[in-house]
Amino acid sequence: MSVAPVLEKCRAEGRAALIGYLPVGFPTVEGSIAAMRVLVDSGVDIIEIGVPYSDPVMDGPVIQDAAVRALAVGVRLSDIFTAAEAVAGAGAGALVMTYWNPVLRYGVERFATDLAAAGGAGLITPDLIPDEAGDWIAAADRHDLDKVFLVAPSSTPERLEAVTAQCRGFVYATAVMGVTGARASVGEAAGALVSRTREHTDLPVCVGLGVSDGDQAAEVGRFADGVIVGSALVRCLTEAATPAEGLTALGVLARDLAAGVGRGRS
Amino acid sequence: MTAKPSQTPTPLPLALAGAADLPRGRFGAFGGRYVPEALIPALEQLEEVWRKASIDPEFVGELERLHKTYTGRPSIITEVPRFAEHCGGARVILKREDLNHTGSHKINNVLGQALLTKRMGKTRVIAETGAGQHGVATATAAALLGLECVIYMGRKDTERQALNVARMRLLGATVVPVDHGSKTLKDAVNEAFRDWVANVGTTHYVLGTVTGPHPFPEMVRDFHRIIGVEAREQVLDLVGRLPDVVCACVGGGSNAMGIFHRFLDDASVRLVGFEAGGAGVDTGEHAARFATGIPGVLHGAYTYVMQDTDGQTIDSHSVSAGLDYPSVGPEHAFLLESGRAEYRPITDVEAMEAFSLLSRTEGILPAIESAHALAGAMKLGRELGREAVILVNLSGRGDKDVHTAAEWFGLIDSDDDADGRRGRLPDDPGAEGVGEQQ
Numbered sequence: 001m002s003v004a005p006v007l008e009k010c011r012a013e014g015r016a017a018l019i020g021y022l023p024v025g026f027p028t029v030e031g032s033i034a035a036m037r038v039l040v041d042s043g044v045d046i047i048e049i050g051v052p053y054s055d056p057v058m059d060g061p062v063i064q065d066a067a068v069r070a071l072a073v074g075v076r077l078s079d080i081f082t083a084a085e086a087v088a089g090a091g092a093g094a095l096v097m098t099y100w101n102p103v104l105r106y107g108v109e110r111f112a113t114d115l116a117a118a119g120g121a122g123l124i125t126p127d128l129i130p131d132e133a134g135d136w137i138a139a140a141d142r143h144d145l146d147k148v149f150l151v152a153p154s155s156t157p158e159r160l161e162a163v164t165a166q167c168r169g170f171v172y173a174t175a176v177m178g179v180t181g182a183r184a185s186v187g188e189a190a191g192a193l194v195s196r197t198r199e200h201t202d203l204p205v206c207v208g209l210g211v212s213d214g215d216q217a218a219e220v221g222r223f224a225d226g227v228i229v230g231s232a233l234v235r236c237l238t239e240a241a242t243p244a245e246g247l248t249a250l251g252v253l254a255r256d257l258a259a260g261v262g263r264g265r266s
Numbered sequence: 267m268t269a270k271p272s273q274t275p276t277p278l279p280l281a282l283a284g285a286a287d288l289p290r291g292r293f294g295a296f297g298g299r300y301v302p303e304a305l306i307p308a309l310e311q312l313e314e315v316w317r318k319a320s321i322d323p324e325f326v327g328e329l330e331r332l333h334k335t336y337t338g339r340p341s342i343i344t345e346v347p348r349f350a351e352h353c354g355g356a357r358v359i360l361k362r363e364d365l366n367h368t369g370s371h372k373i374n375n376v377l378g379q380a381l382l383t384k385r386m387g388k389t390r391v392i393a394e395t396g397a398g399q400h401g402v403a404t405a406t407a408a409a410l411l412g413l414e415c416v417i418y419m420g421r422k423d424t425e426r427q428a429l430n431v432a433r434m435r436l437l438g439a440t441v442v443p444v445d446h447g448s449k450t451l452k453d454a455v456n457e458a459f460r461d462w463v464a465n466v467g468t469t470h471y472v473l474g475t476v477t478g479p480h481p482f483p484e485m486v487r488d489f490h491r492i493i494g495v496e497a498r499e500q501v502l503d504l505v506g507r508l509p510d511v512v513c514a515c516v517g518g519g520s521n522a523m524g525i526f527h528r529f530l531d532d533a534s535v536r537l538v539g540f541e542a543g544g545a546g547v548d549t550g551e552h553a554a555r556f557a558t559g560i561p562g563v564l565h566g567a568y569t570y571v572m573q574d575t576d577g578q579t580i581d582s583h584s585v586s587a588g589l590d591y592p593s594v595g596p597e598h599a600f601l602l603e604s605g606r607a608e609y610r611p612i613t614d615v616e617a618m619e620a621f622s623l624l625s626r627t628e629g630i631l632p633a634i635e636s637a638h639a640l641a642g643a644m645k646l647g648r649e650l651g652r653e654a655v656i657l658v659n660l661s662g663r664g665d666k667d668v669h670t671a672a673e674w675f676g677l678i679d680s681d682d683d684a685d686g687r688r689g690r691l692p693d694d695p696g697a698e699g700v701g702e703q704q
């Protein structure tokens with residue numbers, strides 16, 4: 001089930017959607033699903049369910065570290081579908097964020113089938129550009145799944161046109177040139193990229209990379225259709241002394257972020 | 267099977283070398299561009315600048331001049347009869363890339379990419395390195411052309427190739443040890459990509475082998491193609507016919523593609539690549555991608571990857587840092603599937619034996635990477651017999667490996683060395699049959 005209705009509902013409420021990333025399997029599979037539920041209960045509209053991967057070239061140290069630890073405790077690809085089912089059941093959009101090789105190994109068609117059956121909305125693919133995504137695009141269309149590709153400040157108009165033409169759900173605008181990680185400021189590039197992207201598509205444009213608190217969420221929510229937060233949330237879990245403390249910290253940050261998008265356009 | 271010796275070389279322009287490839291950087295099903303969107307404009311720019319440069323007489327001339335006056339090209343060939351006694355008596359000829367400035371084939375590619383960096387108006391280069399040879403070559407080119415240089419190297423490799431770390435620093439480069447993952451070459455590549463995404467406006471990533479996103483596999487191959495172009499002529503001159511087999515070690519696969527490519531259309535010439543068998547392919551401790559891997563995506567290319575059933579990369583192992591990589595260039599995957607080339611694993615023990623034999627029979631210390639190709643030649647020679655002519659790409663010299671080899675053979679004085687050593691030097695390396703495997 002597409003995330004489009006969620007984004008539409010947020011737009012009707014006059015605010016950006018809040019999109020939160022967490023990797024499955026950190027600190028455990030159950031623990032990560034509990035954390036995703038906390039996000040949903042705290043006002044996060046869409047969960048980006050992260051697939052831990054051994055070679056995450058788009059990720060900074062925080063998410064790398066969580067992925068390594070999740071793999072060390074034995075997270076499996078099939079756990080993704082359990083998480084998607086739980087998130088969808090909690091009433092939020094369930095998008096899976098994954099590097100391409102795990103899907104390729106699982107089988108693109110089989111992955112699409114199982115994701116759709118679990119109630120997942122679709123995929124965000126940080127290292128798969130539409131040019132190489134023929135199999136995925138066909139499978140997603142067959143299974144009515146969202147295809148979220150990325151655009152970057154370096155994207156030319158030709159690339160923006162080509163990439164947005166293949167997106168469904170929303171377009172993921174990476175705010176800065178760089179890897180994931182909380183940043184003190186999201187930078188001017190984000191606003192410019194959102195405007196440039198809108199010249200090529202009517203899809204919602206959501207901004208990720210670097211947002212870490214409610215004020216930044218408010219700032220980005222003024223010009224973007226969705227605010228994506230990753231490392232700052234993950235850090236609540238990786239830096240906590242106990243899983244329970246991690247969930248508490250996560251709830252506090254998520255509510256701050258939700259309040260941020262809420263006041264963004266007022 | 268004697269091919270007609272042609273006296274004039276066939277100087278294919280660099281750009282023509284890739285003409286047979288399918289569009290969008292594919293070799294059959296392999297290759298492609300599996301990278302974040304943020305890097306696509308840089309890859310498009312690189313491809314455009316490279317394609318133009320490769321038919322621009324000024325660029326081609328400048329690279330030729332550097333190869334002649336700086337690299338030391340053409341590199342010679344050396345026939346090695348005493349070593350050949352351990353290869354079933356076949357004729358064995360080495361292509362001496364070890365004699366290039368900086369000590370390996372890596373400089374061929376690096377000078378090309380460093381010149382392209384200038385053409386693109388960029389001021390900073392980054393590179394990954396395993397054995398340190400590519401890092402040293404990149405640091406050298408950066409010093410020569412006045413570019414800022416940062417080298418990423420797995421922590422484990424900085425320890426086993428400490429001498430090369432010092433060399434890079436002496437050349438003015440910053441060496442960043444990488445502590446993630448397996449702390450080897452694959453993790454250094456990850457870190458280089460992360461740097462590149464953040465700094466792509468000013469920075470060129472001098473990828474060190476024939477893998478990564480298009481156009482790297484094709485471009486790096488073309489910069490190394492000169493190895494085979496020279497060697498083919500040199501062997502024809504020396505022997506009067508083409509070799510029966512061309513051998514090379516295969517890490518990412520650049521020295522192998524470099525020497526193979528000119529022979530692709532010579533149907534009588536077998537092309538055999540040797541990958542690191544580590545402790546043995548059935549031990550799990552190896553880098554035998556073709557023997558154990560399956561196709562997948564790593565570092566931007568669709569190719570053979572050592573991976574588990576969830577698509578997670580499996581750590582590789584090899585005594586040789588330069589072959590210790592869980593993936594391989596996509597064109598090799600294509601050559602394997604099309605049947606044009608063969609690939610075999612060589613264990614650490616076999617490679618170290620060949621290392622020692624070449625040193626003691628010919629006075630040439632090979633890089634441990636190249637020793638895998640030498641060990642391959644020993645096997646092939648015994649299979650093919652005395653009539654065979656075997657060309658081996660000696661991709662690098664062993665100076666960087668002296669410490670590893672000395673430890674392996676127990677040559678470093680210490681109280682407990684007799685128990686700790688893993689290898690044994692042959693007592694009489696000149697004697698026939700010493701190299702036989704039990």
Ligand SMILES: Cc1ncc(COP(=O)(O)O)c(C=O)c1O
Pocket residue numbers: 370371396397398399400474475476515516517518519520521522587588589633635636661662663
């Ligand atoms: C001497 C030498 N040979 C071979 C290799 C392996 O690389 P490739 O397979 O790209 O030639 C290396 C890599 O560091 C090397 O230093």
